[in-house]
Amino acid sequence: MTHPEVHPFIQLANVRVRLGGTEILRGVSAGIPRGRMTAILGLNGAGKTTLLKVLLGEIAFEGVVGFRCGHDHSHPSPRNVGYVPQRLRVEANLPLTVRDLFALALNERPMFMGTKRDQAKHLAMLTVVRAGHGLLDRWVETLSGGELQRVMLALALEPHPELLLLDEPASGIDFLDKLRYYDDIAAINASEGTTVVLVSHELELVRRHAHHVIALNKGVVAFEGPPDQLPATGGLDSLFVRG
Template sequence: MSIEQQKKIRHSGGTKACGFHCIKVKNFGVKIGNDTIIRDVNLHIHCGQLTTIIGKNGAGKTTLMKALLNEIKHEGYIEFKDIKKNTMSDLRIGYVPQHLNIPKNTPTSVYDLFASYISGIPVFLWKSKRVEEKIKQQLSRFKAEELIDKAVCDLSGGELQRVLLSLATYQSPNLLILDEPVSGMDHNGMELFYDNIDFLKREYDLAVILISHDLEYVARYSDRVVLLNQTIIREGTPKEVFNSPEFKETFGKIQYLEEHEK
């Protein structure tokens, strides 16, 4: 398949699921005191696809993400099935946060950050050639190997996202969760980020969930879109969701989607 054909498939929301794995989010709900934050959230997430969750502020997007990561108490469960072996398996999740809070002038390098993650212990006082080669190999998948000795606090937004993607995919997760990862990034950085996500979809047996408010990029790059307002009020291809009454009631008329469809 040519690069142009791949782009057409990617932009049309027509990426075909590989079928190796089946991830189902079943009956997710979160209550804080007497307040219901999300309720009855059910999702079928395919590997090889980018599923984007959208909604107004306060719709429950961040709460759903934290529940998926098991960071907050919630109802429901995630079912993960290996289709090839027809067995239920443990789900491995990678996560890329919106921000990484590292104070300016902190001397932590990309190597330090990555090596600490790999070994589970502080590594500021030693450096292993073997570990360094592993890190460079992983960083190279996102064209970030030249950043290995750079201080994390000095990375640009695009550079940091490439490092965090390398880190999140190091242990070959089945599901990658991205929390507004392009917030504050310029146009070129955003294009490179989505190209990296496209690479992950094509080359790995990986399902991707993106939390986003950048509706233009959601329309261009997503395979599936989920519109959330405490519960799922609409889901489908970008065209199906963006043209739905539920979307128009939530966001109004979106001109650039019409232009994208031409």
């Protein structure tokens, strides 16, 4: 693999973020390789979600985030970036079904004017994330945590993103499907060449699927490199210090 420092898709240089008077990211420099799966590891509060928000352009930062795509990605737009947030705040009484949500996201007509083609597309979107077709007519606010995460992944994949940012996307996925869920994300990365940045606490799955790892400790990079160079699970306290 090309080392990300040589040809990174995204290059972060001395990225600093201050929130509520505290410096959360304290000079993060790292590379995210194109077409590969990068895992971001770290203890709770290390700054992982904050880093994804920087990549999304959602929060103010100092330093440089350089996108090297051959065209202007200095302001990545939702068309080429898919995002599954860690927490989804679904408003109570949101009068939307999953089908409506998909139609809105795809800029289609409202459901009552939907065509057979739209229906097939929506079913295909759920099939990709191994969700039952029964979800289509459910109210979004009634979905379980894992069901909502699958729907969000389906939305993030449509249209095919160039960059897919996943913040603990399988935290609510049940144990029977968690391994398949990671397999599916790895398959999307391999078949579509999508650059994936995945925040995860699933160390074994990260070791199996990620090509590149960035470990954050208290807002700085404690490790960057291939997962086989990570310390053994028993030695991780050399990288991660609580408090």
